[in-house]
Amino acid sequence: MKAFKSSLWAAASAVVLTLAGGPARAAEAPPAGHYKNFRAAIYIAVSTTHTLADPARREREFQRAFGQVRFDKVYLEVYRDHDFASPAEIEAVKAFFKSKGVAVSGGITLAAGGHGGQFGTFDYENPADRAECEKAARLAAAHFDEVILDDFFFYASKSPADIAAKGARSWTQYRLDTMREVSRDLVLGPAKQVNPKVRMIIKYPNWYEHFQGLGYDLEQQSQMFDAIYTGTETRDPDATDQLLQQYESYEAYRYYSNIRPGADLGGWVDTFSTRYVDRYAEQLWDTLLAKAPEITLFNWTPMSEPRPVQPGERPWKGQATSFDWAAMAASYRGVGANDPGPGWGRVAGYSLEQIDKVLGGLGRPVxxxxxxxxxxxxxxxxxxxxxxxxxxxxxxxxxxxxxxxxxxxxxxxxxxxxxxxxxxxxxxxxxxxxxxxxxxxxxxxxxxxxxxxxxxxxxxxxxxxxxxxxxxxxxxxxxxxxxxxxxxxxxxxxxxxxxxxxxxxxxxxxxxxxxxxxxxxxxxxxxxxxxxxxxxxxxxxxxxxxxxxxxxxxxxxxxxxxxxxxxxxxxxxxxxxxxxxxxxxxxxxxxxxxxxxxxxxxxxxxxxxxxxxxxxxxxxxxxxxxxxxxxxxxxxxxxxx
The missing domain is CATH 3.40.50 (Rossmann fold)
Incomplete structure (x- = not known):
């Protein structure tokens, strides 16, 4: 290390060390699990929480998912878009995963559906929406000691009540002020009241350049929660409306980690807008190359559904690329004559197994x-x-x-x-x-x-x-x-x-x-x-x-x-x-x-x-x-x- 270390190595390390005004504590070490250098988790949306209450279905889907990707943990969602899971459903599914040796945390998505393809958020000047937000936080904390917020905890409403409350402030300042209050009074306060030991995690998405305009606050709000999480999904760099470049799967985790050293618990990737399977694998690899201690796969459905994954547009398919489609397919162990073949779960499993082999040889990113x-x-x-x-x-x-x-x-x-x-x-x-x-x-x-x-x-x-x-x-x-x-x-x-x-x-x-x-x-x-x-x-x-x-x-x-x-x-x-x-x-x-x-x-x-x-x-x-x-x-x- 001494020969390779330049003054910039030292400077880059110093930047990270001094971000919080003192030494940064090391990122949380992954416990013994299926991978040497990180944990793997799957997020389960509330619609699936309902269906997994069926014992036969959850056993079938678990076998499909776990047979493709070894995961250490699930985040079980209890609320999204006005849809609450019942306490009986939550406890039944939670007990099932624990019986399989899988850790279980809670999840909530504080969103209110959408209109015309646009995401809908709560109107935090509306008493009914405020009550529903608080109810979701209380429900999750009642059943779990750790709860993650999916990344819809922003504010896009411009109702007459919002306009009146905004007053002379800019929309940015009004929304920052409001979401700090909402975080304190409608999420963290009620959750801690129900369960004083609950760890509340806010997941920040990938569009950080525009956060402040919708109330996402990386300065104060990120310090209010017990920990943060990073959305590292970059999807297609050309065709999708956000035009997120591939490098952001690495860079976003590094950036958020410098905002809250030692408290950025992981990265989160989905299967959306993927024209070729290699693009999905790249997002997983780059998140872990940033030294995220955990990777969350969104969501349970593509990991467990009985449907084969398609390779997509791969003109390089005959070459010895890092994501080897033939090797991935050969690594799959099917069950029965009607087995559908490898799905997204096996793509994830193969990619994670591959990157785990080199992560131990990599030091601290600079x-x-x-x-x-x-x-x-x-x-x-x-x-x-x-x-x-x-x-x-x-x-x-x-x-x-x-x-x-x-x-x-x-x-x-x-x-x-x-x-x-x-x-x-x-x-x-x-x-x-x-x-x-x-x-x-x-x-x-x-x-x-x-x-x-x-x-x-x-x-x-x-x-x-x-x-x-x-x-x-x-x-x-x-x-x-x-x-x-x-x-x-x-x-x-x-x-x-x-x-x-x-x-x-x-x-x-x-x-x-x-x-x-x-x-x-x-x-x-x-x-x-x-x-x-x-x-x-x-x-x-x-x-x-x-x-x-x-x-x-x-x-x-x-x-x-x-x-x-x-x-x-x-x-x-x-x-x-x-x-x-x-x-x-x-x-x-x-x-x-x-x-x-x-x-x-x-x-x-x-x-x-x-x-x-x-x-x-x-x-x-x-x-x-x-x-x-x-x-x-x-x-x-x-x-x-």
Whole structure:
């Protein structure tokens, strides 16, 4: 570990340690169960709680589910959408699972149905809705010592009563105020009154950029509950309306864990919007690569139903990918002539068994700190796009004053002292990267006292790129024979010889900075120009991405040169994971700081020997390895010195 550890490793660890104002307690260790490195749980919705009250049905469904995926626990839901389970149903199903050696906790979904495809929430100005919310909390606490809230505990109502109660407040502030009160008075208070030892867990969903607008509060509410949980379901990155990128299955758990160190109990994945089975497996893997101590599978129905899973669109099906459909099918043990074959449960079981083999060799996750203040938005979900470019991101709600590099997106504008904090970091010799979105947002707030740059308001379309700076310098960064689409970029104006464009786009006879640098005090301020459509980051040529990563990770212990949609997960014990979300084979250059002999594959034991190395001017020595990733596959390695 000592040889692999850079100052950024130490800084990233320090960020996590100081988030709560003191040392973070270790995440809860999983008890002895079916997996060495985590627990597996299944969530049971209240409609299924009703049906499992039938002894014959629950035995049949249990055999189907447990025969496919070994699970240690279930969350038994007692309320959702005006539907309550009866005490008799709850106790019968609870006793059944306990008799099978499965731990049982409770669940509630504080939602009120929906309309026209939109989710419906309680109207917390309506006495009947408030009473129903409290009744659900009391029911769950009466039967369980641990209760999780599914992620519908937000506030979307705009009834006349809401409008009147809101008054002059913004909708965001009204909803934050209301949900803090509701959490205290209608959920936690009544639950603790019924069962003083109950542990109440709030599960936060995946759309964190917009939480505050609907009353989800990561600042105060997350501390009110006994623990939190993370929705790590990212589903399809293109076709679904939220456009959640694959890396978020890892990044969201890391972010929420930094909000409540040691109290983020796990990640939660469902089977929805999955065009190919590998996408489901990736969500499970990435949640656990973030070191979640528990994974919850939503929900019981796809794990237990007598229906075969379909492979989906898999043009790479003949290749040796991490999710091996043939091996999964061969691992299934059917029962009887009418057995339907492997279902979603076996996909989950196979994927969990596979990742469990390498997790023990991975240390503590580390990444480039990215500061996102509470109740902020801007450059929405950009950290996950950056993660898909191969930048390991460790998002934090507190501004780190140390460490080699810090990334700030437009969301940082929510901090009224952000410019002063940037100055302090730079003066102390610690670098900062800001996005063009944040540069624009800080106009008139003092950023010119650090560097005189201008977002001109003009946009250019470009598809030619160069690196290098200085008189007559400029190496082409387009890939020979590969067509690069036109990308819309904001124009950043700067003073030549005060700032330097390290990577630039060229349109006609004019250059436009992609990565700009300016020295201030003892540090360097970088400005990363993000395309008008952040997805166009994926259209940048691979050499452009490689140069950006080289500067942003100059002192980071490991970095990769790879096409977009190849992620890097880094750990503090000389371990790393590279994962491809691409539909084709990818060649990846892994660059580690210092001298190294080989990369040892944690799954196969095979070693990759070092090759020629390339580094930036004045950069410390690095060692480079070349690996090949099949489509939708990962590989875990330990650096051998």
């Amino acid at each position: 990444g480039i700190p990215l500061y996102k203040p509470y109740q902020s938005s801007g450059d929405d979900f950009l950290p996950n796009y950056l993660g898909n470019l191969g930048l390991p991101i460790e998002q934090t709600p507190r501004f780190p004053m140390d460490g080699d590099m810090l990334i700030l997106t437009e969301a940082a504008k929510a901090d009224p002292d952000i410019v002063a904090k940037i100055k302090a970091r730079l003066m102390a010799g610690h670098d900062v990267t800001i996005t063009s979105g944040l540069l624009h947002a800080l106009k008139g707030r003092g950023i010119d006292d650090i560097v005189e740059l201008e977002d001109t308001g003009r946009v250019v379309s470009a598809n030619t790129f160069l690196d290098g700076y200085g008189a007559g310098d400029g190496r082409p960064l387009n890939e020979p024979g590969v067509a690069t689409p036109q990308i819309l970029l904001p124009e950043i104006g700067f003073y030549t010889n005060d700032s330097w464009s390290l990577v630039r786009a060229v349109a006609g006879a004019k250059g436009y900075p992609i990565l700009l640098m300016n020295r201030y005090g003892r540090g360097v301020l970088y400005v990363l120009t993000t395309p008008e459509n952040p997805a166009d980051l994926y259209n940048l040529p691979e050499p452009v991405l490689t140069r950006i990563k080289a500067f942003l990770q100059r002192d980071f212990a490991v970095r990769i040169a790879a096409p977009a949609d190849v992620a890097l997960f880094a750990y503090d014990n000389d371990a790393l994971v590279a994962e491809s979300y691409r539909p084709t084979v990818s060649t990846v250059q892994v660059s580690v700081k210092g001298a190294a002999k080989a990369l040892r594959n944690l799954a196969t034991g095979e070693s990759v020997r070092a090759g020629p190395s390339e580094k930036l001017p004045d950069e410390a020595a690095r060692t480079t390895f070349e690996i090949t990733l099949p489509p939708h596959s990962y590989a875990a390695f330990k650096v051998e010195r």
